[in-house]
Amino acid sequence: xxxxxxxDMLRTYPADLGDVDRxxxxxxxxxxxxxxxxxxxxxxxxxxxxxxxxxxxxCIRTNMDCAxxxxxxxxxxxxxxxxxxxxxxAVLRACxxxxxxxxDECERHASRHEHCRVCADACHRCRQACDxxxxxxx
Amino acid sequence: xxxxxxxDMLRTYPADLGDVDRxxxxxxxxxxxxxxxxxxxxxxxxxxxxxxxxxxxxCIRTNMDCAxxxxxxxxxxxxxxxxxxxxxxAVLRACxxxxxxxxDECERHASRHEHCRVCADACHRCRQACDxxxxxxx
Amino acid sequence: xxxxxxxDMLRTYPADLGDVDRxxxxxxxxxxxxxxxxxxxxxxxxxxxxxxxxxxxxCIRTNMDCAxxxxxxxxxxxxxxxxxxxxxxAVLRACxxxxxxxxDECERHASRHEHCRVCADACHRCRQACDxxxxxxx
Amino acid sequence: xxxxxxxDMLRTYPADLGDVDRxxxxxxxxxxxxxxxxxxxxxxxxxxxxxxxxxxxxCIRTNMDCAxxxxxxxxxxxxxxxxxxxxxxAVLRACxxxxxxxxDECERHASRHEHCRVCADACHRCRQACDxxxxxxx
Numbered sequence: 001x002x003x004x005x006x007x008d009m010l011r012t013y014p015a016d017l018g019d020v021d022r023x024x025x026x027x028x029x030x031x032x033x034x035x036x037x038x039x040x041x042x043x044x045x046x047x048x049x050x051x052x053x054x055x056x057x058x059c060i061r062t063n064m065d066c067a068x069x070x071x072x073x074x075x076x077x078x079x080x081x082x083x084x085x086x087x088x089x090a091v092l093r094a095c096x097x098x099x100x101x102x103x104d105e106c107e108r109h110a111s112r113h114e115h116c117r118v119c120a121d122a123c124h125r126c127r128q129a130c131d132x133x134x135x136x137x138x
Numbered sequence: 139x140x141x142x143x144x145x146d147m148l149r150t151y152p153a154d155l156g157d158v159d160r161x162x163x164x165x166x167x168x169x170x171x172x173x174x175x176x177x178x179x180x181x182x183x184x185x186x187x188x189x190x191x192x193x194x195x196x197c198i199r200t201n202m203d204c205a206x207x208x209x210x211x212x213x214x215x216x217x218x219x220x221x222x223x224x225x226x227x228a229v230l231r232a233c234x235x236x237x238x239x240x241x242d243e244c245e246r247h248a249s250r251h252e253h254c255r256v257c258a259d260a261c262h263r264c265r266q267a268c269d270x271x272x273x274x275x276x
Numbered sequence: 277x278x279x280x281x282x283x284d285m286l287r288t289y290p291a292d293l294g295d296v297d298r299x300x301x302x303x304x305x306x307x308x309x310x311x312x313x314x315x316x317x318x319x320x321x322x323x324x325x326x327x328x329x330x331x332x333x334x335c336i337r338t339n340m341d342c343a344x345x346x347x348x349x350x351x352x353x354x355x356x357x358x359x360x361x362x363x364x365x366a367v368l369r370a371c372x373x374x375x376x377x378x379x380d381e382c383e384r385h386a387s388r389h390e391h392c393r394v395c396a397d398a399c400h401r402c403r404q405a406c407d408x409x410x411x412x413x414x
Numbered sequence: 415x416x417x418x419x420x421x422d423m424l425r426t427y428p429a430d431l432g433d434v435d436r437x438x439x440x441x442x443x444x445x446x447x448x449x450x451x452x453x454x455x456x457x458x459x460x461x462x463x464x465x466x467x468x469x470x471x472x473c474i475r476t477n478m479d480c481a482x483x484x485x486x487x488x489x490x491x492x493x494x495x496x497x498x499x500x501x502x503x504a505v506l507r508a509c510x511x512x513x514x515x516x517x518d519e520c521e522r523h524a525s526r527h528e529h530c531r532v533c534a535d536a537c538h539r540c541r542q543a544c545d546x547x548x549x550x551x552x
Contacts, residue, residue, distance in 0.1 A: 009455035012528040015462035041423035048429035053329035072210035147317035150390040153324035179285035186291035191467035252288040348486035
């Protein structure tokens with residue numbers, strides 16, 4: 001099975017990571033990758049719901065916004081040192097809002113479209129991971 | 139000369155754009171594209187400054203963070219309608235911080251490395267455009 | 277007016293650019309940025325064409341593919357030196373296919389949806405710029 | 415443990431996936447996500463190798479190119495249906511070249527820098543997954 005190598009990359013990092021919670025950081029990077037992928041796939045799944053697209057247009061947009069923000073957040077967090085804490089926090093806050101917004105929208109369609117349920121779960125987990133990391137950053 | 143078609147895409151948009159300031163929106167999307175490109179190119183230019191790289195490592199990181207955040211911001215803003223104002227604001231705030239951080243860092247090297255001066259200018263303009271749009275969003 | 281600073285970044289580049297055609301390179305980076313933005317905006321404009329979405333689902337997908345590929349191509353090209361010619365060529369070739377595919381699809385809707393006409397034009401220009409740069413790379 | 419939900423998104427896909435090999439597709443999307451993250455983290459780890467940066471400048475560039483191409487490839491592949499086989503193939507081919515180039519470069523530093531070894535492995539796996547999917551696409 002393929003899997004992310006976030007923890008291997010952290011373990012082999014040649015410099016001090018500062019006092020960041022390493023496990024929360026790894027977890028957050030992983031959830032950002034998972035959520036970005038899920039949102040991209042959910043947008044495409046929604047586009048296959050022929051006959052329901054007018055109702056899903058907002059969901060598709062929110063999916064794409066969330067995918068973009070999660071991808072940028074994961075990239076910023078993967079630069080492990082020399083954090084500008086202000087920038088990390090601002091990006092994490094944007095990601096929390098993107099994930100919360102997308103979870104809300106996907107949940108509105110979750111009973112009818114299972115891909116929206118899977119995607120809403122990924123958004124919730126990513127939001128939680130960002131919140132946890134934000135808390136740990138102090 | 140090649141140029142962005144942001145305004146043409148806004149002009150031909152088939153739905154109401156709401157009460158967003160159309161000119162500030164277009165300007166902000168353009169500055170995000172310009173800043174993302176400049177930051178990517180500046181990171182690469184820094185990597186060509188053989189013998190000075192230890193001093194430029196932080197600048198390269200900040201360039202890459204800023205490029206990622208500007209690219210995501212431009213993508214979110216290019217979805218013109220159905221704005222979730224909270225999400226737009228959170229993304230713009232992250233972009234303001236990314237641009238301010240990168241402008242500060244690039245300016246420290248601007249007297250020695252002209253690419254850092256050009257990049258710092260792009261960051262300043264993008265930060266201003268994000269601030270202006272944030273103000274217009276109310 | 278905001279504008280890309282591609283040429284300024286090339287002008288201030290601290291190392292030899294090799295024998296790449298500098299004007300074709302700058303032009304291609306600019307067209308990639310323009311096409312990525314146009315495609316993202318066209319996907320969103322299509323999503324606003326209430327009542328026509330079933331017919332536009334493929335166009336939206338192609339828009340998103342083209343936006344992703346153009347963005348990656350512009351980023352790779354913005355790393356100006358040390359080109360691995362094989363990689364540059366492979367990325368440019370993928371971009372040519374993405375732009376051609378999206379131009380074809382957008383043109384099918386261009387008479388009804390003006391945003392698709394603007395986007396098809398951006399795709400054509402970007403495809404041409406990639407082709408020209410490919411030719412110049414030898 | 416966080417993990418990608420690629421298979422859940424494929425399982426809940428509301429339309430026919432055509433005759434693509436579902437397992438190879440899922441695997442390839444996962445490896446693209448893993449490789450993009452590893453390359454971004456490796457670029458940053460290289461930037462922390464104070465005193466060795468002149469020797470790692472090419473590696474950092476190749477990391478960034480590979481990250482961009484893998485991210486775009488994963489996004490294109492996550493749009494599961496209506497594949498334009500030509501586009502999918504062109505993107506996969508670019509990804510094969512990007513991964514092979516980055517694996518080569520990282521391997522040159524793998525004995526000294528463990529992060530380069532981990533990253534080279536991720537590049538090899540992603541290259542293989544892209545090759546396998548290309549073969550399955552016919």
